[in-house]
Amino acid sequence: MDTGTHIVMGLALCGLAQADPLVAEHVPTATAVYAGLMLGSQAPDVDTVLKLKNNAVYIRNHRGFTHSIPMVLAWPLIISLPLALIVPQADLLHLWLWTQLAVFLHVFVDIFNSYGTQALRPFSNRWVALGVINTFDPVIFFAHIVALAAWFFGADPVLTMLMMYALLALYYVVRFSVQAAVRRAVRSTIPDAGDIIIAPTMRFYQWRIAACSDTHHYVGRAYGRSITILDKFPRRPIPDNELVRTAFKDSNFRAFVAFSPIYRWEITDLGTVCEVRLIDLRYRSKEFYPFVAVAHIDDRMEIRNSFTGWIFSEDKLRKKLSFAHEEG
Numbered sequence: 001m002d003t004g005t006h007i008v009m010g011l012a013l014c015g016l017a018q019a020d021p022l023v024a025e026h027v028p029t030a031t032a033v034y035a036g037l038m039l040g041s042q043a044p045d046v047d048t049v050l051k052l053k054n055n056a057v058y059i060r061n062h063r064g065f066t067h068s069i070p071m072v073l074a075w076p077l078i079i080s081l082p083l084a085l086i087v088p089q090a091d092l093l094h095l096w097l098w099t100q101l102a103v104f105l106h107v108f109v110d111i112f113n114s115y116g117t118q119a120l121r122p123f124s125n126r127w128v129a130l131g132v133i134n135t136f137d138p139v140i141f142f143a144h145i146v147a148l149a150a151w152f153f154g155a156d157p158v159l160t161m162l163m164m165y166a167l168l169a170l171y172y173v174v175r176f177s178v179q180a181a182v183r184r185a186v187r188s189t190i191p192d193a194g195d196i197i198i199a200p201t202m203r204f205y206q207w208r209i210a211a212c213s214d215t216h217h218y219v220g221r222a223y224g225r226s227i228t229i230l231d232k233f234p235r236r237p238i239p240d241n242e243l244v245r246t247a248f249k250d251s252n253f254r255a256f257v258a259f260s261p262i263y264r265w266e267i268t269d270l271g272t273v274c275e276v277r278l279i280d281l282r283y284r285s286k287e288f289y290p291f292v293a294v295a296h297i298d299d300r301m302e303i304r305n306s307f308t309g310w311i312f313s314e315d316k317l318r319k320k321l322s323f324a325h326e327e328g
Contacts, residue, residue: 010041015157040102068121256293
């Protein structure tokens with residue numbers, strides 16, 4: 001989920017924590033627990049700082065190790081022990097338990113996005129992505145806002161948060177049901193489709209679709225059970241030659257392939273260099289595919305510049321590649 005949603009989730013947990021008599025009656029414990037809940041609800045996303053290094057490192061590692069089983073267990077200790085030193089009167093056990101809940105809930109809700117997490121590490125490096133909730137879901141966000149406003153105006157926080165969680169649990173069930181109906185509609189529209197990716201949007205009934213058959217890539221949208229195919233590309237094996245092998249040695253390409261389960265490729269001779277481009281088919285926006293990996297390779301099979309990430313115009317891509325070349 002996005003940062004704003006994780007913040008309101010942390011605040012909602014502060015309301016739920018009133019169910020703990022020690023939190024409700026002991027001010028030092030309540031102070032530490034509230035801090036632990038807010039920090040715990042954000043801690044797994046500390047890997048966002050990897051953006052400062054480069055896109056390739058960020059793409060390969062975001063929601064990876066920091067969302068793994070060892071870190072889900074470690075974050076509460078990393079947060080609780082310093083808080084216990086700052087507020088020595090606080091009950092450490094209760095502080096740790098509530099912080100553990102905040103960290104677990106952060107990682108748990110992230111697996112419902114299409115981005116997913118490596119929540120099963122170290123047992124598996126597979127990305128767990130159920131793809132039923134958009135990274136920002138207005139229903140989830142504003143349900144928390146309404147519940148927090150009700151608490152602010154005097155409603156019982158525990159009962160209010162429990163009611164909200166019950167309604168959101170039902171919402172998740174409905175989202176799974178709608179996704180399953182869309183998947184059946186895609187199979188009916190593209191009977192020979194093998195791989196099918198159905199990704200949510202901020203609109204309840206609208207979903208992004210990317211699918212592959214043995215012969216074609218398909219990109220489309222679902223509005224309820226109505227499927228619209230927007231693009232259809234021949235599915236061609238990528239050439240096995242020195243140019244392509246050179247591109248795939250690049251860190252930007254390796255990051256892209258690790259993140260993107262369905263993409264097509266283009267090779268263009270630009271005169272002084274050849275451009276190898278991989279295009280993620282999941283994120284079509286206004287006839288443009290913004291998530292790409294691009295490498296420019298000269299006739300000596302040296303990579304002159306490369307880039308992976310989100311680009312919404314060719315001009316911006318050229319500027320990014322020029323900047324990468326200057327840095328190199």
